[in-house]
Amino acid sequence: MSGSIGSLSSAESLDLDDSGVKRRFVTKHRENLDRIQQDCANGAPTRHSVHDPSKRELDEYSASAYGGPEHWFEKHKQTVLNACKKRSCEDWAESIFPMYEWLKQYNWKTTLLADVIAGLTVGIMIIPQSMSYAKLAGLPVEFGLYSSLVPVYAYAVFGTSRQLAVGPVALISLLLNTGLTLVLENDGKTPENTPNYEEIYGNLAIQTSFLVGICYILMGVFRLGFVTILLSHAVVSGFTSAAAIIIGMTQLKYLFGYSIPSDKSLHKMLVNIFRDIGQFNYKTFLLGSSCVAFLLGMKTLAKKYPKFKYARALAPLIVTVFTIVLQATIDLEARGIPIVGNIPKGLPRFTGGIAVDIDSVGQLAVVILSIVIVGFMESIAIAKQLAGKHNYEIDSSKELVGLGVANMCGGLFGGYPLTGSFSRSAVNNEAGAKSGVSGIVTATLVMIVVLFLTPVFELLSFPTLASIVISGVVSLVDYEEAIYLWKVHKFDFGVWMVAFLGTLFLGVELGLGLAVCLSLLLVIFESAYPHTAILGRLPGTTQYRNIKNYRQAELYDGILVVRVDAPIYFANAQNIRDKVRKYEQRAGKNKKIQYIIIEFSAVAHVDTSALHVLHEMHKTYHKRNIRLCITNPNAKVMQRLQQSGLTDEITLDQIFVSTHDALIHCLNEMDGDEVSRHPTDYNDKDQDDETSELVSSPDVPPVTSSSDDGFGDNDDVEAGVAKATGFA
């Protein structure tokens, strides 16, 4: 029966004598009820095995199904409790030294060789790279070498990843440089007006490394590894692309051969570059650009042909040796190409005294925060990817502790902040690294260099170092991702552009901060308009489905079933209230809604704003003699409802474990109510609007019309419902 026919037939029924109207009406709900019961008896009804909140709460597994900060808190508490229980020495060793895990099953015959090869490969890569990145960070080259020494040993012992190659990386070096320069600038210190600027700067770098380490360890202890979820793919890609460009720009001064004051925004750096372009030194440019070309060529080669896979790792060493030989033979320095000069020989001294002698942590807070978040994100991403390939687990918290100890050792032994390197980790993995032994080999190679080979590396020229940095960051400019985002998701593209342009023109910290805020705001707005659906009963079942998707789903007059498909919280609570109201008004055009059943099964959690809105809804609807039923709330939501006193207001009788139970209850109530009401009010004209049809045709539009007579003045209906509420 289509909607229009439905309203016709109810119009016809108006012509019946009063008793006919009544008879028809009285039996309607009873019919519905009977039919439901028959359906279920004839067909194969779905047995409802509903969950029992109190039992479920005890279920450790289901606890993990609920998320959020409270979950995190519980998890953390559990971990601490577990740690306090008696454990064997082995357990302790394993939890403190993740190294123990791979060491106990280490196969000295088969994997040692692979580890040594991988370690040496990374070693010959890290020596020139670490010196380059130290220069990028505004530090003497030995800082890079020292960061690749003790910290790498430390990570081998405390780190959880077996393929991750830690050490200085470009992004962190840039963050350190811009951050510390700003800190000193705010202090009124510039290289010009401060004679010992370099020393102060170096000490700050050591302190930053130490504090970053402590920060990581604390985050590990308090299981705060999840902070990286704040960084969306678009933010990271846009940020690293822009940072790569800025890094490239900072290196141009070595290629062009004249001093270019660095600045945090691109346009000012371009001005600085072109202002003194007259001092352009073609010799440094020739050397630098040919090194860049060679390095990029080798990289491409290694990518294209697997048999040249060592080319990528060897290339930096080749250009290094090449320019050292050049310097030794034709004396580049005398020809106007600056060289490194004066690298202190021997092991790094203990800098613990400097590391802990911190004036103000507040000053360093921004630089520490940015290094901690960006560094950990870079490291954990590659560590997880490599772990996935080799089928072992990375525990974010332990990994944080590992990185923390490494950074702390950096601070204690003359290094600067470090993290896992994308490029070296990839090389390490490709070269066959199987355990931390590879890292130990790498660090040992670096140790040999600082002990015996510093006089050789003193001959290295700056354009060569710059070329290593530039070739390292070129591939980070991820314009392909931008094109992809534009095609797939315009708003993510917007976030990418904000991260990219913000980082380029406002500086790395501000650009990153802005993009993170924007992406979080978009999440909030995205979640502010949750999906809701009017549900209808699938004929012959106890299943309730979205009437948009299931046209055959049946609606019952006077009862509205709404499902909310999202957690209810402050950003969407009012929207949900408005939607329910709209549904109710639309459905109420045909027949006054007496029961609104809200299905809560997809509501993972509610906050107090939601509780206030529910309270308000209950009050408003109660005044209009509409009863609110809640079905299938989970344990957590149920607890909140009880604590807030909402269960007392709505009454527990109106909270059901299944929508079907709620519907049967409502039909029963309406049935009893109407039957008890009508005999006293036999000739009431207002009954007209009660003679509507059950909507059960598959062809009708979602909410079918029956008679559309007004109901606003029908006091009897309200009185009747008020009585019904007394029932419940």
Added chain:
Amino acid sequence: MSGSIGSLSSAESLDLDDSGVKRRFVTKHRENLDRIQQDCANGAPTRHSVHDPSKRELDEYSASAYGGPEHWFEKHKQTVLNACKKRSCEDWAESIFPMYEWLKQYNWKTTLLADVIAGLTVGIMIIPQSMSYAKLAGLPVEFGLYSSLVPVYAYAVFGTSRQLAVGPVALISLLLNTGLTLVLENDGKTPENTPNYEEIYGNLAIQTSFLVGICYILMGVFRLGFVTILLSHAVVSGFTSAAAIIIGMTQLKYLFGYSIPSDKSLHKMLVNIFRDIGQFNYKTFLLGSSCVAFLLGMKTLAKKYPKFKYARALAPLIVTVFTIVLQATIDLEARGIPIVGNIPKGLPRFTGGIAVDIDSVGQLAVVILSIVIVGFMESIAIAKQLAGKHNYEIDSSKELVGLGVANMCGGLFGGYPLTGSFSRSAVNNEAGAKSGVSGIVTATLVMIVVLFLTPVFELLSFPTLASIVISGVVSLVDYEEAIYLWKVHKFDFGVWMVAFLGTLFLGVELGLGLAVCLSLLLVIFESAYPHTAILGRLPGTTQYRNIKNYRQAELYDGILVVRVDAPIYFANAQNIRDKVRKYEQRAGKNKKIQYIIIEFSAVAHVDTSALHVLHEMHKTYHKRNIRLCITNPNAKVMQRLQQSGLTDEITLDQIFVSTHDALIHCLNEMDGDEVSRHPTDYNDKDQDDETSELVSSPDVPPVTSSSDDGFGDNDDVEAGVAKATGFA
């Protein structure tokens, strides 16, 4: 059959001869398939009417079901397009002047009287209040009166609420005061060093009002009314509680009778108060505190006894008249109680010249932003509540325009920023206001005052004004809410405390900003651990349910069905990947998983981070010969999958409209695969692990054990699956 028996029987089957093992295995999947088909034939299978994305996309209604920024964009575009279509004069009048809507159906006989009474009631309330709030804002009292004049007329014409009483309010006055003081301080201007400080300050207030108005209008035009969703109930409650305390503190100087320099943080204000406590003036205190006591007494009376409902509105007028009479008779001023003095007579002059003569919008940005958000939130909350009571709709965008015009008129006619007032709107509604006529009456009363009665109000003493402010904000200190939050939701309590303490000790803007950020971060963390579930088939149906809730649900060996109950985006994508991996590993202990079916019906949207993770999952699983199937993605998600190229990778054959279809497909595939494989490999020992039982008992734990033989080395299985993937 219970889990232990299941594993026993499969262990027994190991003792069978090879052919027995094989026979049993070959027929297993076939049996499953047959049984499913039988189940559906015998029982009453649920007909699946699945949605068709392309058709659904056209469905205007379903568009509104999807949320987020794109939805907002679409909606806005639609509104603009609609506005550009030809419309009748009436439509135009209605959209520009919301007044038209109530005017055309205004009943001059019945509602005019009620409106006049309500308007007069609000009028006698607004005259003393507006002067008090102007003092609170650091402005001469006439600013308050002017803000209650032209802007109130303007709101009556352009506003959509019929009961909202706009005008100066305490919160906005405080925000203006702290904001402008800071702006001038940053400019190096203090009342001491700047002779025309008051004039500059007044001009800034006028400019702020004008800019706030423009801001509101722009937000209305671009439909940005949703910004208020950023403010959770806990944030608002904590913030207003602290602001009320600060407002009270600023008024103490009038009660105590000596100058107390205001400061943005509580502890410094307390220091300021007690430093000069020796100058305490008992006369001002006596007058002020007795006024406060009287006002609060009348308020309580009005609340307790409905017949005294006008007491609340009359009380401010009573204390005003009382102190004016006192001044006129016993000359309070001569006795050391300061009076207002010198209110310019006549209508406000046109201040358009001042309003547009703005030096730098940037300086005022923070104060404008805070006033716009807090002001609109306060106004829309009460407007919606009143509209709900009187059953009409409030359009946020139109309301923004209405408030915007009112504020702009404030700037043009010597006023300062205003918004809807909680207390006066409540009184307006209680007094029976039915339309904007009430506002017109109020404004007319104010006009009469500024034209003829200013000499009278010049006699008003400051302690009286302060007492009106204090009695107005006392009820805003919402400590009950804090207790409620502590009981119901600890994290919301934390947000409340941050808002409260932050506002008290760090200043209103910073406190509010911090609390908003914290509440948003909590949302992100809450959503970062979404609910996921392993689904099993309800016996005899095509329904799939969480095996935690439905113990009778059946699992099929080698197939894992996972439902994700949240939108997938950057904050939770990795968590979801890890969870699926964990499920797969746990299920894989018994029998190698060959198909992972992910149900997307509850995934409202995906972002590009999610697409990257899905891509990575597909790649990883593909390498391990596990196929990923996606079921029931909505139109929006499907579009993203297609644009990102994921549909080509996974292949469209692996994307299904229902989980049941996917399962049948997988069983078919496995069946064909295994049958084709085994004849060539008759005596393969590795088949042992394929002899597991179908898990169908209601008593078994979620993932039952069968044989737990390794499968890692079974190359044939992998080869077979590789072949199967060729099929798909």
